[in-house]
Amino acid sequence: MNRFSKKSTRPILLIFLCLLLLPMTLTARQEVDKEYTQKILEYTTEKFFLTELVDYLPASPPIPNPKEILGEVIGAPDILHYTDEINRYMKAVAGKSSRVMAFSSGLSDEGKEMITVAVSDEKNIERLKRIKEIMTLLADPRKIEESEADKLIAEGIPIYWITGGLHSSECGSPEMLMELVYRLAVDEKDFFQTIRKNMIVLITPILEVDGRDRYVDTYRYKKEHKDKKTLPLVYWGNYVAHDNNRDNIGLALKLTENMMKTYFEWHPVIMHDLHESVPYLYTSTGTGPYNAWLDPITINEWQELAYAEISEMTKRDVPGVWTHGFFDGWSPSYAFYVAMFHNSTGRFYETFGGTGADTMVRNVGRQSQRAWFRPNPPLSAVKWSFRNNINLQQSALLFALKHTADNHDKFLRNFYLKSKRSVAKATTEGPAGWVILSEKRPLAAADLVNLLRKHGVEVHRAKEEFTIEKEKYPPASYIIRMDQPYSRCADMLLDIQYYNPTDPRPYDDTGWTLGALHNVEIRRIVEQKILDVPMTLLEENVKIQGRMLQPEKAVAFLINHTAENTLMNLRFALKDVKMLAAERSFKVDDKRFNAGTFIIPVEENPSDMASRLKQIVEELGLTAHGVKSMPKVKTHPLAVPRIAILHTWIFTQNEGWFRLAFEKLGIPYSYISVHDIRDTKDLKSLYDVIIFPPVMFGKAQRLVNGISGNSPIPWKKSEKYPHLGGPDSSDDIRGGMGLEGVVHLKKFIEDGGLFVPITNTASIPIDYGLAESVAVIKPTKLKTAGSVLEARFSDLNSPVAYGYDHTLAVHFNGAPVLETGMKAATGGIDLEAMMDSEAKERASGRGSLEDPDVIQGRPHKPPKIKGAGTGIPPEFRDMLNLYMPPDLTTIRVILRFARKEKLLVSGMLAGEEDLQNRAAVVDVPLGKGHILFFAINPMWRFQTQGSFFLLFNAALNYDNLGVGKPKVQSTE
């Protein structure tokens, strides 16, 4: 009985045990936040815009999900969050979860905090310091043995860095990243556990925090003023709008600096930047040509990760996930090059965005067509929601994270291997090193060296003179060894680029050779013996100590003009001091001083001038030479110009680079809008120089008429929209400079002002008749894009050319191509050539091409008449002059593009005959003032330091630009 009963109790016990265990298994299966989940499903327009990774939200008290902190689920219609809300959420999760940590990444240009969050499992979070140490060691294989590397790879885990919100109008990623942090921190599914266990996910939700807030305000404004015209995002961050993704060469923005700091702290093996544009999810590889300085392993990782995502998403019936197209893969100016430059892999997405948090029917046109790289294309039309965007970004990212986690060992090993191969570069593919020559322009050379150091590149200085590849270099020459971890970065920045014009259309710049653009001589050294030159590593930035020579009894001090940007600081540092510019080069004792040399006379200046000058030249790194007698050279006073940088309300990106350069260099300027031109009758009473940087979409009529609309469009801070406004503000941004502005501008120039239109803003003085002997022409064959080209000074006596050599490398973006002289003045007719009796081509007639033709029925040698021949006959010239613009005889081409054989320095160029010898910088006098046209951009993306001084010379000599004008201008 007992036995039986014992037996019989067994099943009951089992059932009892099962009942006991049941709640435990139920708790092991994580609860779902039903309300949040239901909203995700509601806000997603089609099932195929969901995956099993994001079609629910796990509940995990006490870790707050975004709705609990911010009040709505992520991707809810019409809802966007400000930077401080997003930061608050991230910090709240970090405060509650032992799997999340939040850090400050620094402040933005406008002083807002950028944050970065690390997510992993508890054990990894506890050993973050050690993981960072491991990455630092793997990043520099010179410091470890191979066997140690194996151990470190086994001990370490890869860091995958995701960044969002760089482009403010692409607004989904900062939202999505909040939800992603939450999921990564709390979801207990194996998928998520694998990610947490095998990697650190680093997340910077907003790279452009200033622009994010401005965008959210414009979006809210639009929603709250449906009857009104859309409010454009006039400024994003403080400077360069969309071009904040083109700063990774010049490193000028705070956000770039903060990214560099974050990179070097963590050494993430992958950096992934989130963008929005094309449907539905483009994952970057690119059409090629790919950047030629990257390790092929990096390119392979691009492909590997892209196809891992495409395959997982396509398996789940998500349409329109593709790669290959969109961008080329060539230029290193993008934000993700913070990784690429340093042996990590940088990549990006473009998901379908661009409409804020709206839901609407979207047509995608030709992008719905199938192509080999897009076998499952987007649908031609679909109802699209903000949540769809969140789902796609997040799902694909999770697959990329999982792929990296599953292959954690490989990605770490690849990183180490790439670092090792970078160190080996000096002796494998080469070159062995680069030398930067500093004798001619020491400050510019130092500036380039300091930029390379900012990129993490090691720079050495030679201890003594050395000779290599038949050239002798002085002691203290800068050497960049290619047996260092970041050799590829230096090589990429200093080398020459060749972009074949028959390759796919370039996405951006094709050339960026920094030595050329900084006007600093550099040498590529193949001979490995460079590595044996005795040298010392620079431990800190180069600072040149200036000096004052022979100050005793000096009647004047001379500072040679070498077109170094610091000279501009000198002028503004001693505003009250009279300075003269030498109009020709001259010699004192045996030293040659260039045209433009600053001459500072003692007599006409305050008594403390010499001591102040000494202090300032020492600080700026300049050399002042005291002389006992005034040099015998013609001079004119150097102005302290009141400079204005002019902006439109249409587009502020390109002028932002000018402001940035002026501010970085500490040069004062006024920031004015086209409305100031419209409303100020006497501009010359306020400014001496007005610079008008390029404006996209800026044909002359648009620049003059500006933004249209029936009611005022304000761009200003208010209680309701605290982030609008700035850097410039207005109650109403409608309208351009207006015809009255053109008149004011004309008067400004005639009164003695200098107007400097850069590239396409040339259309205003040309189309409105302020200059007639300059025209913009449309070349038929020219093919170039963001290339570095050689220009030569055709008029070295112009003050604009002071301090320069005969040639200068310049940045040219393909337009405008300028015509100058007679053809420009007559709209394409070359009267001189028409009147030229010496015909260039022979008429049909007897004999070969070289033989003379013979007219029949008369002696075949006509009599020789003195004075006959070429050109317009004098009797016509007088009358013709009535119909010709006065500037035909006063125009002065200062800088020309080189002849075609010499034109290309770096980048892409075809049809060069369309550009050769054409004007790059032209001076057109008008009244007492001048218009100085730039076909090139002298202040491009903080990369063209070598051509800054063209602008500075023009400004310092604005009231003496006519100096040195040759009697007959070469028309070659």
Ligand SMILES: [Zn+2]
């Ligand atoms: Zn973007």
